Amino acid sequence: MHILIIEDEKKTAGFLKKGLTENGFVVDVAHTAEAGLFQAHVSGYDLVILDIMLPDKSGWVVFEEMRRSGNTTPVLFLTARDSVEDRVKGLELGADDYLVKPFAFSELLARVRVVLRRPPVQKVQTIEIADLQIDLLKRKVRRAGQQIDLTQKEFVLLSLLAQRSGDVLSRTMIAEQVWDMNFDSDTNVVDVAIRRLRSKVDDPFTEKLIHTVRGVGYVLEKK
Ligand code: CA
Secondary structure, rough: OOEEEEEHHHHHHHHHHHHHHHHOOOOEOOOOOHHHHHHHHOOOOEEEEEOEEEEOOOOOHHHHHHHHHOOOOEEEEEEEEOHHHHHHHHHHHHHOEEEEEEOOHHHHHHHHHHHOOOOOOOOOEEEOOOOOOEEEEEEEEEEEEEEOOOOOOHHHHHHHHOOOOOOEEEHHHHHHHHHHOOOOOOOHHHHHHHHHHHHHHHOOOOOOEEEEEOOOOEOOOOO
């Protein structure tokens, strides 16, 4: 198994290379986006570990350029902070997994093994629940064929509920995932956002999809 690490921090790259080599992987390292793209292009890798913060281009751009050139090698992103925007972006782009720095090597190794064992599949682009369609790549939402315009946060909130359709999500969990911060559990920020989302996604339609579970939170599902 041949892995390419694209990471400008030499210490991190060296530590990853050493650990992965000790675990039987053949590892190359590139310290810039350009060098990484070149190597990914000329050598067949089983996995690319890609840092998002690179000096010349972001990891997102590297990933998009890889995919645009037809390179389907699985990619595991390394992100510096656990940002919801990063996660949503990674998901939209079709990242295979991501790891938030700092992480334990054992955690990385476990993710690497999971990604390598996973058969290549078509990434989910569109979620459909009843007559609601969410295009995660194009960030477009339609209901009963009508386009619905959402703000960025509303889109993240709806995507979260839709991806976990059938699961009741607590206000605290929603606050952490959508706003990337901890709210007091008695805050009504989530309730206000849900109300706005409902006014666009549910109110104009007969069938309601966003349901309140009293004392717990919210669930999006076809009842
Ligand atoms: Ca970096």
